[in-house]
Amino acid sequence: MKRTAASALTIFTLALSLLSPVQSYALNDFKVAPATSWGYIYAGPSLAKAQTRSPKVAYLEQKSKFVVNYKNFPEWAKKDFQAAVDIWGANFKSSVPITIEATWSRVAAYSVLGSARPGNFYSGFDGAPDPSLWYPSALANALAGKDLDSENPEMVIQVNSTAGWNTRNDGAPRVNEYDLQSVFLHEMGHGLGFLSTDSYDNFFGYGTIEQPTPYDAYAQLPDGRRLADLPSPSLELGKALTSTLVWSGALGIAANGGVKPLLYTPARYEEGSSVSHLDEETYSKSELNRIMTPNLDAGEVFREPGPLLLAMMEDMRRKPPVGVAVGIPQAVRNATALISDGAVIVTFDPPANARSAQITSYSVRNLKTDQVISGMSSPITFTGLKNGTSYPFSIVASNSNGTSDAVITAPVAPTAAWKRFVIDDSSDATNVTSINFNRKPTLLYTDSNSGRLKIATWEGKSWRKLTIDGAGGSTPRTKNPITSPISTCVNGSGTSQTLHIFYSEKVDRDLRYARYDGKSFTYEIIDGNGTAVNDYKDPIRVRTASDVSVSSACVATAAGIQVFYRDESQGILLGASKLKSATKWSYELVDGDRKTDGRSTGDVAFHLKAIFDGKKTFVVYDSVLTINQRKEATSGEVRVASRDTLSTVPWSYYNLDASGSFTPMTGYDISIAKNLSGISASWMIASPATMPSPNRIRWSTLASTPEQNVVTPENFGAPSKFLNTDGNATAFNCAQRLCVLDHSKSTPTIKLVSTEENSAGISSAWVVVNGVRYLVAGYKGQLSMFRP
Incomplete structure (x- = not known):
């Protein structure tokens, strides 16, 4: 029977969800x-x-x-x-x-x-x-x-x-x-x-x-x-x-x-x-x-x-007797006011004695307007505020015995979000990526409603949209919904390029490949449809029956095509390559199998990106080293593997970042881009106080001794997936919304892009249309472009 479920154990029993x-x-x-x-x-x-x-x-x-x-x-x-x-x-x-x-x-x-x-x-x-x-x-x-x-x-x-x-x-x-x-x-x-x-x-x-x-x-x-x-x-x-x-x-x-x-x-x-x-x-x-x-x-x-x-x-199907309120509530913890557009979102954690105190309500007061809003939990949102004006807030907890001491937040000023333009009003774009193809801005995205993978190409005045693959397709396309992240790369020159697209679907969880010349698509399954799981110890790599749907990244050159992807069943990073003159794919194990030759035994490549700098291929990916009882990552690395493209020489490895006493966990997501300064990478890190969740964004050029920069987006909310950088700015999810960190200048700044929350995360991509840079994302069920 063909495989129908994701999630697997490797060196550690670890689910992808632990990285959120x-x-x-x-x-x-x-x-x-x-x-x-x-x-x-x-x-x-x-x-x-x-x-x-x-x-x-x-x-x-x-x-x-x-x-x-x-x-x-x-x-x-x-x-x-x-x-x-x-x-x-x-x-x-x-x-x-x-x-x-x-x-x-x-x-x-x-x-x-x-x-x-x-x-x-x-x-x-x-x-x-x-x-x-x-x-x-x-x-x-x-x-x-x-x-x-x-x-x-x-x-x-x-x-x-x-x-x-x-x-x-x-x-x-x-x-x-x-x-x-x-x-x-x-x-x-x-x-x-x-x-x-x-x-x-x-x-x-x-x-x-x-x-x-x-x-x-x-x-x-x-x-x-x-x-x-x-x-x-x-x-x-x-x-x-x-x-x-x-x-x-x-x-x-x-x-x-x-x-x-x-x-x-x-x-x-x-x-x-x-x-x-x-x-x-x-x-x-x-x-x-x-x-x-x-x-x-x-x-x-x-x-x-x-x-x-x-x-x-x-x-457990019946209501248990309620507890008895003991004492009065202590003060709420970690109170923060988050910036929104014409609004402020007040978040807080319950008091340490919330359960024994049997809290009946929380009350938040706008100390500038004296407006009070009560509720049973965090967050509490104040709307109708003036952008650019600072507002402090106080929070108290109450029960049948009394009220806690007030906690006052630092004042914050609402700010305008970016302007929005709809590209595809029928697609929620749960996963999106971008590339220049045949000298045209090109977007690839998935739609969870139809289960299809789509492509949109800028034709000078409008976007031309086509379906690539997905639910309802006929052979050689899949009939199953496409649910995975997408990776894409191009080779060729001018307007005679070939677009290579890698993705997975929900049922078989194979790594699929669509090749597009601008006129028609050809389709192929790269891996995951083998007869048995190719064990991580096996030096001879062949097609595997593993789940290979979690992540992928590709590099295309004049010599051929390479794709890298996580083997969820084994917790390792695999690669498949095909020379331009070859008829079959060659398979290899890149990392995650041993702690020799610079390799790692970590659980690797939940997130990864690959890039070619003209001489070498670089693959950047995260590695989880330890987990806690709740199967949340507690230590990890951001790793770089590099070698001459499509060569048979061994990979070289180094850590771009690693866990330490002040940074217990690093990774969570990876994004890279090539600009005038070289190849730049962005990722997230956690502090001891926020483990296992990230609270900061770190970025650096790819170097064996990286100069790491870091920002804490305090008044915008903790960062989470998805990251997307163009080398000068990094888009990230801030309190389940969309924000942008501009790190092109000596003093980094953060801007609010969108205000509506999405608990599943908002995937985004950078694109330049008619000389103007936009951020593209699925928002309110529609593929949209944003700019300041």
């Missing part, structure tokens, strides 16, 4: 937050005697439908997964199909048999028992009675391919084998909601819960306080995560013989295991209720969710 700031956003009157907490099941010791096979249970009624998209799974493993799906389908009630993205690959932590997380978390949706809590995708959909996000899976499961599995599908593992069906049953429990969103700082002892779930609301300290209500981050919460916790749900207590079920909270916090499991010592010997203990022993099998787990899952 972890934050919630509003969508259709409810909020969405990415799921970054995972529940693990660890490999336990061998049982003295393997368990006998449990009799097969006949189910009369399926309560829900599960759809599994497999990534690299062997056929025998799919059978075990389907058996687990059938069991949960008869026990979890939902009218909405539940999609699972399942990946089979190696992991660094050999003791982890499997891990799972929901697709997202949702709060405030219709049908939510408690609008202040965050419900995992499958449970939220079941409660809402509709799919809150049809574009993403409800659950992500990752399995360690190197474990000692029983591959016979007989349900009877030997004493040295692990039962895969049991792992799936357990991990699906996590994906359906048996999961805390906590994290723990092992060095300082701080605990954090950013988005408390119903699981966190039912987890209770012996004195009756809810885990969800403890200050976050705090030492108090950290202590709770490593102390006794029990389940307070009435149904779970009844199923446990009238005793509050004991959760697994060892004195030494265990990543992916603490809190999100039933206590190992108490329940591991229980025939019915041991499925959600943290370990699976060799030879052990689970075949039913068990009455306790099902009762606890049913508790």
Whole structure:
């Protein structure tokens, strides 16, 4: 069966989403937050005697439908997964199909048999028992009675391919084998909601819960306080995560013989295991209720969710008792006023005691006009303000016991956004790039509504638009929607150039190639359609069956064409090249396979760009070196690989930037451009205070000893994807809007381009039309040009 799901594990179990700031956003009157907490099941010791096979249970009624998209799974493993799906389908009630993205690959932590997380978390949706809590995708959909996000899976499961599995599908593992069906049953429990969103700082002892779930609301300290209500981050919460916790749900207590079920909270916090499991010592010997203990022993099998787990899952469909307001709220944290056009956006983080204080509202006052706006969360926006006039604001939090001290922001002055001109009013341009082709400004962009890849060429007075590929196409085009970033390059001269376009689609996730001579297109699949995954250790490179849809970059010269791309299944940077006289593509591994010869063992090329300076090819890309429990990048590099174009000499490598004590994480996105000063690169970095999210933009020319420049866009909002530089200015997303950093002069400046927020990020490109430089981006569902 052809591959149908993205996401993979490599040296680190890492999702692409970790490179974006972890934050919630509003969508259709409810909020969405990415799921970054995972529940693990660890490999336990061998049982003295393997368990006998449990009799097969006949189910009369399926309560829900599960759809599994497999990534690299062997056929025998799919059978075990389907058996687990059938069991949960008869026990979890939902009218909405539940999609699972399942990946089979190696992991660094050999003791982890499997891990799972929901697709997202949702709060405030219709049908939510408690609008202040965050419900995992499958449970939220079941409660809402509709799919809150049809574009993403409800659950992500990752399995360690190197474990000692029983591959016979007989349900009877030997004493040295692990039962895969049991792992799936357990991990699906996590994906359906048996999961805390906590994290723990092992060095300082701080605990954090950013988005408390119903699981966190039912987890209770012996004195009756809810885990969800403890200050976050705090030492108090950290202590709770490593102390006794029990389940307070009435149904779970009844199923446990009238005793509050004991959760697994060892004195030494265990990543992916603490809190999100039933206590190992108490329940591991229980025939019915041991499925959600943290370990699976060799030879052990689970075949039913068990009455306790099902009762606890049913508790989470009900509203937990509210917490008691303790004291008055402390002051809000990180209050900032952000510049907008005729408006100011006031953002803040809740007080440290927000949960125990049970805050009822926040009030923000414009200290210049005395206008007050109240709300339940950040941000709060003031409109109708005068551009160029400074406004300070104060913020207080209130509960039933009183009001916090006021926090006053630094004054900011609204500013006018750039002028906008619509190019394509029928395309939202979720991905866009630009190039000069046959001496004409040319744009390439994707439309999420139609699923098509399009091209727009400036013909002197208007844009000529054509469809290149995408949903609804006929062979050799794809019928699947195009969803990936686009890379493009040209060779030839004058008006006799050839345009090379690389992209991927949503289903097969192959690297596709369209070649355009200005009159017609030819199509080809470059990689991803191989018969098997080409292992990173294999020195002989051939086509792979890996997911190669994440990123690509190309270089074209008179001698031929090169394209570079991430292998998501292996976490490596690959290359394919074709000489002008050749009939076949040659494949190579560029980086990410070893820590010798200047190479890296990091998880590389989530973002990359390539350029040719007339002599050499330069490939610039990010590398993730470490991740935390939430699978967010905590250290990394911005790397450069270079060599003479299309030569057989080895690549040369150096770091353009690397993590350090003052810059714990660097990368997040990459953009490069060639100008009179050489090749310039831009990327993002984080400070210790903002980890794991970036807060600054750094830029430099490509040099082994770069002179790095940096700017913090404080009053415009934290930077995030996408970056795009023309060498003199860098466009970036600022508080989910579009801004431009002009670094062409000695004193860099930042300008606001657009005001409407887009939680998915705004892709942009620079283009010069009739001698005027424009920034092009998808805005309000339309491909648009902007200029001051």
